[in-house]
Amino acid sequence: MGRILTEKDVEAAVRGGSVYAAGGGGWSDHGRMLGYAAVSIGRPELIDIDELDDDEWVATAAAIGAPASTTAWEMQGIDYVKAVQLLEDALGEQVSALMIGQNGKSSTLNGWLPSAILGTKVLDAVGDVRAHPTGDMGSIGMANSPEQMIQTAVGGNRAENRYIELVVRGATAKVSPILRTASDMSGGFIASCRNPLRASYVRQNAALGGISLALKLGEAIIAADAKGGHAIIDAIVKTTGGMILAEAEVTDKSVVYTKEAFDVGTLTLGSGDKAMTMHVMNEYMAVDDAGGNRLATFPDIISTLSPEGEPMSVGQLQVGMRVFLLHVPKTLIPLSSSVKDPSVYPICEKALGISIADYALG
Known part of the structure; x- marks a missing residue:
């Protein structure tokens, strides 16, 4: 059965995810913000792929950008939720679960807030256990697919009128750079939901158990903290x-x-x-x-x-x-x-x- 993610899981996800960030950027504080918001507002649930029927939809929750602290980025938790809603509107069906493209300082928690608010499950699957530079590396085999995909992006610096909502359709390789550009225009960091795929495909192509790995590592780190x-x-x-x-x-x-x-x-x-x-x-x-x-x-x-x-x-x-x-x-x-x-x-x-x-x- 699924595991309800609670307050103690937030720090474990951030600490374990930070090791798997593999020198990548991102911010632990952004991860904590997403996690604590999710567990205080609802009951995000982590599930295994076996808990989904083959034809249920799974999409990838991601944050896109060049997370240099020099940029005026602004991304609110609600942006991750809106990105999922835009994708569901475009798809015309509900998304049952969200996976993530990679572990990281905050990315391990990208699916938690939509889970708490919309009820989508947090799928224990990742596009890559560690962090990587290009979206293709976490796209579970879709990098060169000619198949039409849906990708959304939401976020931006509100004070500078940089807030963007974007829905694009097309082959992943052709539309992914559009999201990177939107991220840059929004201030450098944007929430995304993309590539809805059937659970049967995800089972064959994702790195299964990748979120539990981060949680287990984080728990071990926290247990050693005092020493x-x-x-x-x-x-x-x-x-x-x-x-x-x-x-x-x-x-x-x-x-x-x-x-x-x-x-x-x-x-x-x-x-x-x-x-x-x-x-x-x-x-x-x-x-x-x-x-x-x-x-x-x-x-x-x-x-x-x-x-x-x-x-x-x-x-x-x-x-x-x-x-x-x-x-x-x-x-x-x-x-x-x-x-x-x-x-x-x-x-x-x-x-x-x-x-x-x-x-x-x-």
Whole structure:
């Protein structure tokens, strides 16, 4: 049976989701806002795919944007709800459950408020267990589909008259960039509901159990809180089954913001023959050792933790900071069809100038 999500689940979702954010941005405070609003206003319910009939509709709740704190973004909880309503209006049918495109500091909780208000269930399925730079990577195999999809976006800075409501139809690859543009025009961050698909398709193509994974990890982190940083890091390693590849200082950071709204570049940990290079495209996409040998590659979980056990995003890291580098191989997590799709990798390989698909699909 479904699990009613309660106040204690909010912090677990945020803390676990922050590790799976894989160096991505987003805001823990936005996640807490969504979660606490949901559990105080209603009874959001987390369900397994087996609780849906094959022909019931599942859509993806997402937040789209370049979450640099430099922009005047404004996104209210109600925007996530309105996005679902617009999608249902366009579809002409009710959506039974919402999945999410990825875990993250707030994205793990994207479906909770619509669940509390509209009664849509929070489906324990994700487009990708970890965070990723492009929507295609969480689109559960729809990236190159010619099928007409519906995508909606809602939100924006009200004071600057940037509030937008948008409904588009078309092949995912053609309409996704429209939502990215809308996000930019709205102030940099917008709520979205997209790609309604039958539960039978989601069962075959999503990474099932991805939200429970984040909750379980968050619960382990919270249980270790009182014992301090080392205990938290140990709990993260034990719960994920991963390992710490390095404990080192950030010795170089060369990350630039591109006109396509991506943060791209490298971070270097340590020096000399112990140095490791982390390749960044919003999130950590790969790690090489000093000899250029690949140690970790998306869709592996790659995260940086402070000595206090706090997951650090690319934006937070500065030269001179000491971090622990966590690696959880992809063999230990459920994988969706979109991370096994060769077509999602060229955009990242081009931006980073490295091979990813060889490793990701190997």
